[in-house]
Amino acid sequence: MIALDPVPHPIDTLPLRGQPDAVALEDKGGTLTYAALEAAVGGMAHWLSGLGLAPGERVATWLPKTRTACMMPLAAPRARLIHVPVNPVLKRAQVAHILADSGARVLVTQGARFPALEPGDVPADCRIVAEEELISSDVLPPSRADTDALAAILYTSGSTGRPKGVMLSHANLWLGAISVAHYLQIESEDRVLGVLPLSFDYGQNQLFSTWAAGARVVPLDYLTARDVVKAVERFAVTTLAGVPPLWVQLLEAEWPAATAARLKRLTNSGGALTRAMVKGLRERFPQARLYPMYGLTEAFRSTYLDPSLVDANPDSIGRAIPFAEILVVDGEGRRARQGELVHAGPLVAQGYWRDSERTAQRFRPAPNFATSGGMAVWSGDTVIEGEDGLLRFVGRDDEMIKSAGNRISPTEVEEAVLSGDETAEAAAFGVADTRLGQAIVVVARGDGAREHDLRERLRRELPSFMQPARYEWRDELPRNANGKLDRAALKAGLA
Structure with a gap:
């Protein structure tokens, strides 16, 4: 288990945590060691720095899970730029909105995607770059960025209007990686299958928490549940993260007993597991520890349920993850057993990009009884805290x-x-x-x-x-x- 160090570092220094000759990433193209990952990130960052952009300019990526897509969350911040990942399944209208709203100066994508964009979709001052162009023999060393500086903007839908950009600092991303790697007990020998979109905080953190632990990530774009089963077998995967609909598909798929036994860790977010799902996962993957989790992009992740408590409390979202302070607040702003879930502490994002009105609605000062000062995220979700300290989700106040x-x-x-x-x-x-x-x-x-x-x-x-x-x-x-x-x-x- 990695040490729970509360001191943040620039997110682009993550490749330095692994053993240089250990494998950091594996895909159909082979393996990439931590030393090679560091060199590739440095080369990509050097190429980006040659564009002459001012610090804090935005670089968007619209890519499937290529190696470029996996490294850009580190390369852009190393070049003192802000990364804006765009979900590859979005259509041109959604892509155009994110490019315009973020003020992206560069869009990194694939040549095959160029025809999907129409005149006006890409801002006039935004340069389109094919991912194979981002190669440099020179290497930019790790940054010494202020950890409060922005490193990424992740777009998430609001209950009204178009997607809004959540601003994340180096510290937000670094401490999230350390927190998750710690409570999931990821070891350097683990192999994490990344099936979730890298534009999601949940999917992106799979990269970061895996590399924080010096382990191996296997990015995968899948079409069917069978693709996931085959990847678990081919790459000897030990850890799989998913959302409830994926678990339904995987429980309906055929799993050779030896392949199912490879998995020792399953994590869930993006919706509650039903009792039937918990039972099915227990039966299908008897060797795996199951981690139900609750989170929101505005604060990354708030709670997790220890695997030892899942069978007795399948409807619980657990307790606060490391570095998070979770409060239950009533309508009068007082501590309560049932009320709104409020997340305080260093994982709280920096607000919504260029949207002070919606920032003021969701990001407000922490309650006066909170240990953590500063801004907190008021989730809009109602929870109940039991006598055992475990939280249970009641309902979502917005219309998402x-x-x-x-x-x-x-x-x-x-x-x-x-x-x-x-x-x-x-x-x-x-x-x-x-x-x-x-x-x-x-x-x-x-x-x-x-x-x-x-x-x-x-x-x-x-x-x-x-x-x-x-x-x-x-x-x-x-x-x-x-x-x-x-x-x-x-x-x-x-x-």
Whole structure:
């Protein structure tokens, strides 16, 4: 188990934690040692520094899990730039929004993706670079960056409007890596399969926490559950992180007993595990320790449940992770047994990029009874703290849809639905779904005669995880006293 050192370092120094000749990354192309990782990150950072950008400029990546995608979270900060990872499954409209909102000066992507972008999608002062260009024989040494300086902006959907950029410092990323590597007890001999998108804090931290422990990460873009099974066998994987819909798929897949026995650590976030899932995972992977976790991008991760407590408390989200102070606060700002989960401490992000209004709503001073000073993240989620100190999730106060591990803004879905002429009014909701956690249902005004056209258009404009599963067509949609759509009535009708 790695030492729980609370002193942060620049995130780009992570490759120095592993033994130089140990394997840091393995994929279909072979292996990369820690010494080679350090050299590659230094070369990439040197290339970026040659662009003449001012410190703090943004560099976006729109890539699958290539080696470039894995190293850019370190290379950009080493060059004193801010990394903006873009989910590779996003379509051009979402990519264009993130590039414009972040003010990205560089977009690193693949030549095959160029045709997907249309005139105006990339800002005039943003240079498009193919990932194979980022090679330099010269190496930039590790930075001595102020650990409070921004290192990354991760875009996450809000309950209203378009995705917003969460600002993360070197310290946020470093301490998150140390915290997770410590409580998961990752050892240098471990092999971590990275199946989650690197644009997610959960997916990106798999890189960081693995390298913090001097272990090996195996990045994987998969299409089917069978791909994951084969990767666990091929790369002798010991650790697998997932979200509930993935566990459903993996429990339905065929697992050779010897392959299932390789896994000694399973971690879950992005939605609660059901009792049936816990039982199924226990039966399928009897050698594995199961870590349920709760988090939000604004504070990375808040809680985890010790594997020894899972069977007796399958509905709990556990206790605070190292470096996090978790408080339960009532409507009057007092400590309570049931109330809003508030996260304080050094893992709290720096706010939303260029969005002071929404920053002020979510990032507010910690309660006066908190040990940690400064800003805290007020999650909007209601939890109960038991006599045993374990927290249990009650409900989400906002209207976010959580489907297949993705946080989806209903407003963004609605804007896409209404951007055509198939319907004039629509509202999107999440409804319980055994496979996805929540499925997207759209209630729209009309007779549904053009539902086929609407579905075809959205397949072109929205990523797969944002596609509505069902449409409910109504002659009229209810309104409240202010003339707005009565969302409560619409949702109640769905229930």
